[in-house]
Amino acid sequence: MEADVAVDVLFTGGAVFTGTGSPLTAHAVGVSGDRIVAVVPEHETADLIGPDTRVVDLDGALLAPGFQDAHIHPVGGGVELLQCDLSGSADAADAVARVAAYAAANPDEPWILGGGWSMDHFAGGAPLRGLLDAVVPDRPVFLMSRDHHSAWANTAAIRLAGLDATMPDPADGRIEREADGSPAGTFHEGAGDLFAEVRPVGSDDLSYRGLLRAQEQLISLGITGWQDALVAGAAAGITDPLAAYLRAVDEGTLLVHVVGAQWWERSGGLDQVDRMVGLRDEIAARGHQERLSLGTVKMMVDGVAENQTAAMLAPYRDAHGHDTDNSGISFIDPQVLQGAVTQLDAAGMQVHFHALGDRAVREALDAVEAARAENGPSDGRHHLAHLQVVAEADAARFAELDAVANLQALWATHEDQIDILTLPFLQDGAESRQYPFGDLQRGGARLAAGSDWPVSSADPLAAIHIAVTRVAPGIDAEPLGGAHQRLDLATAMAAYTSGSAYVNHRDHDTGHVREGYLANVVVIEPDPFTLADDELHRAAVASTWIAGEPVYVRTENHLRSPA
Structure with missing residues (x-):
C-alpha cells in the first residue's frame, strides 16, 4: 500500500x-x-x-x-531502582558500602529493601548476615540477588522471621547455614519466602512509580513492548504489578504494549486454570487488549544452576569433583505439569516456562507434547525461557512441538557466575551444552528473546552482541559452548523484534x-x-x-x- x-x-x-x-x-x-x-x-x-x-x-x-522483550520484570526492576539498588556494585565491599549509604540516606525506613547483588562477588555465592550487621545492625535488611533466586538478610530480619537452626529447609529452597545450623544470611529460592509474613509489602503507588521509571529506561533502549513474566501473583521479592499496569492504562501513561504472564503457584493445583482464564477475560473486557492482555501463564519448572536448584538430568558435583545426590529441583511434579499445560492450552492460554536445566527443558517439552496429543495444534505459542542446558536430543523437539525458544542471550558468555559458581559443579562436557542457540536454530526452532531484567541488563543490543559472538566485550575467552552456538546478526535481531512479537501475539501489527x-x-x-x-x-x-x-x-x- x-x-x-x-x-x-x-x-x-x-x-x-x-x-x-x-x-x-x-x-x-x-x-x-x-x-x-x-x-x-x-x-x-x-x-x-x-x-x-x-x-x-x-x-x-x-x-x-x-525491540520487544519476551521475558522481563519491569515493575520489580523499576522499584529496585527506587530502593537500595546494588546492581552496579563492583564487588562485595562496594555492595556493602551501597547498603550503608542507602541506610544513612533513608533513616526513617523501617526495612532496607532492594536488590541486585551478584553471587559471584561472594564466596560460594552466599553473602553472610554479618556483612549487613556491620553497617545496619538496628533495622532489618532484605535484599534480592541479581537473578532473584536468592535473598540476603541481616540478623535483625532473620530474628523477626523467627528463623533459627531448628528451621528445616523448605521443599522448594535451601538455607545457607553456619556450623551450628543457624541461618548464615543467604536464602535460596523458596527459602526467601520464609520472610513473607514480616517483610513489608510494596504499595501500589510504589509499584506504579516503579513502572513509569522502568518504562522510561526501557524505551531509551529501544523497547516498545514486552512480556512481563510475573503478573497476578507475588514471588522472588516481586510484588504483583497488575494494579500498576491498570492504573497506567487508565491514566494513559502506559506507552508500550504489555502481555502479562499470570503467576502459577507451584504448590497449587489445577483449580488455578479457571481463575486465570477468568482474569484474562476480565482484563480483556476492559477494552484495552492492544495495550494490556493477560492470556499467558508463567510456570517455574526449576531454579538456577549457580545455586544448584536448576533441574538437571545428571547430578551436580561437589567442590572436589564428586557426584552429589542433588540434581536440582523440579518445582512442579511432571505429571501435574502435563495436566496443567493441557488444560491451559485447551482454554486458549499461552504457557511461559522458566526452564533452565536440561531436565526442566525436557519436562516442559513433555508437557507441551501432552497438550498437543490431547488438544491437537493450537495457536498457544508456548515458549521456554532461559534454556541454559538443553540435551542434544531435545533441541530438535522445539520445532516438532511448535514450541518457541525464548533466549536470554546476555548470559551466553564466560563470566564469573558461570565459570566459578556453575561449570565446576556440572558434569564433564556440560560446557558444550550451555545456551545452545545454534543447535536450536539448526533444529528449526522459532526464536524469541528477552532480558529477564533486572536479573541482567535490559539492553537488547548488548544481548545481540553476545548472541553473535558468545564473548562479552573486554573478556579474553573462547566462545561459550563453541563457535557453532553463535547466531548471525540478522537472526539475533529477528529474535528480539519479529520473534518476540510472535510470542506476544502482536505480530499482526508490530515486530516488522x-x-x-x-x-x-x-x-x-x-x-x-x-x-x-x-x-x-x-x-x-x-x-x-x-x-x-x-x-x-x-x-x-x-x-x-x-x-
Missing part, C-alpha cells in the same frame, strides 16, 4: 531492517498517523514529502522495528517495518550490520518511536525538517 499523499514522517538515508533477513538498502519509510504507510525506494519519495513532513535523515544509521503496521521503530547508530562482530557493542539507540511519535531521542541532530 504505497502512500500517494504526503506523509507525516519520512525516514531516509539509511538501511532498513524489516524484522527478518538482510536489511533493505536505498529505501525510505513513510509514516502517517500511527502507521507505516510506505516502504519504497528512495528515488520514489518525492511525492511523499509535503510542507509539514518531518524528514528523519538517518545519516547511515539503521531503522528497525522496536511493513506497510500497515504500527510505526513502532528504533533508530540505531552506527548501523550494526556495518560493524565487525566484535564491535557490535558500539551500536546504540539514537531514537525510539511509538505510534509514529518520538518518545526517546538521544540527540536532535538526526531530526530535521525538509528544506
Whole structure:
C-alpha cells in the first residue's frame, strides 16, 4: 500500500531492517498517523514529502522495528531502582558500602529493601548476615540477588522471621547455614519466602512509580513492548504489578504494549486454570487488549544452576569433583505439569516456562507434547525461557512441538557466575551444552528473546552482541559452548523484534517495518550490520518511536525538517 499523499514522517538515508533477513538498502519509510504507510525506494519519495513532513535523515544509521522483550520484570526492576539498588556494585565491599549509604540516606525506613547483588562477588555465592550487621545492625535488611533466586538478610530480619537452626529447609529452597545450623544470611529460592509474613509489602503507588521509571529506561533502549513474566501473583521479592499496569492504562501513561504472564503457584493445583482464564477475560473486557492482555501463564519448572536448584538430568558435583545426590529441583511434579499445560492450552492460554536445566527443558517439552496429543495444534505459542542446558536430543523437539525458544542471550558468555559458581559443579562436557542457540536454530526452532531484567541488563543490543559472538566485550575467552552456538546478526535481531512479537501475539501489527503496521521503530547508530562482530557493542539507540511519535531521542541532530 504505497502512500500517494504526503506523509507525516519520512525516514531516509539509511538501511532498513524489516524484522527478518538482510536489511533493505536505498529505501525510505513513510509514516502517517500511527502507521507505516510506505516502504519504497528512495528515488520514489518525492511525492511523499509535503510542507509539514518531518524528514528523519538517518545519516547511515539503521531503522528497525522496536525491540520487544519476551521475558522481563519491569515493575520489580523499576522499584529496585527506587530502593537500595546494588546492581552496579563492583564487588562485595562496594555492595556493602551501597547498603550503608542507602541506610544513612533513608533513616526513617523501617526495612532496607532492594536488590541486585551478584553471587559471584561472594564466596560460594552466599553473602553472610554479618556483612549487613556491620553497617545496619538496628533495622532489618532484605535484599534480592541479581537473578532473584536468592535473598540476603541481616540478623535483625532473620530474628523477626523467627528463623533459627531448628528451621528445616523448605521443599522448594535451601538455607545457607553456619556450623551450628543457624541461618548464615543467604536464602535460596523458596527459602526467601520464609520472610513473607514480616517483610513489608510494596504499595501500589510504589509499584506504579516503579513502572513509569522502568518504562522510561526501557524505551531509551529501544523497547516498545514486552512480556512481563510475573503478573497476578507475588514471588522472588516481586510484588504483583497488575494494579500498576491498570492504573497506567487508565491514566494513559502506559506507552508500550504489555502481555502479562499470570503467576502459577507451584504448590497449587489445577483449580488455578479457571481463575486465570477468568482474569484474562476480565482484563480483556476492559477494552484495552492492544495495550494490556493477560492470556499467558508463567510456570517455574526449576531454579538456577549457580545455586544448584536448576533441574538437571545428571547430578551436580561437589567442590572436589564428586557426584552429589542433588540434581536440582523440579518445582512442579511432571505429571501435574502435563495436566496443567493441557488444560491451559485447551482454554486458549499461552504457557511461559522458566526452564533452565536440561531436565526442566525436557519436562516442559513433555508437557507441551501432552497438550498437543490431547488438544491437537493450537495457536498457544508456548515458549521456554532461559534454556541454559538443553540435551542434544531435545533441541530438535522445539520445532516438532511448535514450541518457541525464548533466549536470554546476555548470559551466553564466560563470566564469573558461570565459570566459578556453575561449570565446576556440572558434569564433564556440560560446557558444550550451555545456551545452545545454534543447535536450536539448526533444529528449526522459532526464536524469541528477552532480558529477564533486572536479573541482567535490559539492553537488547548488548544481548545481540553476545548472541553473535558468545564473548562479552573486554573478556579474553573462547566462545561459550563453541563457535557453532553463535547466531548471525540478522537472526539475533529477528529474535528480539519479529520473534518476540510472535510470542506476544502482536505480530499482526508490530515486530516488522511493513506497510500497515504500527510505526513502532528504533533508530540505531552506527548501523550494526556495518560493524565487525566484535564491535557490535558500539551500536546504540539514537531514537525510539511509538505510534509514529518520538518518545526517546538521544540527540536532535538526526531530526530535521525538509528544506
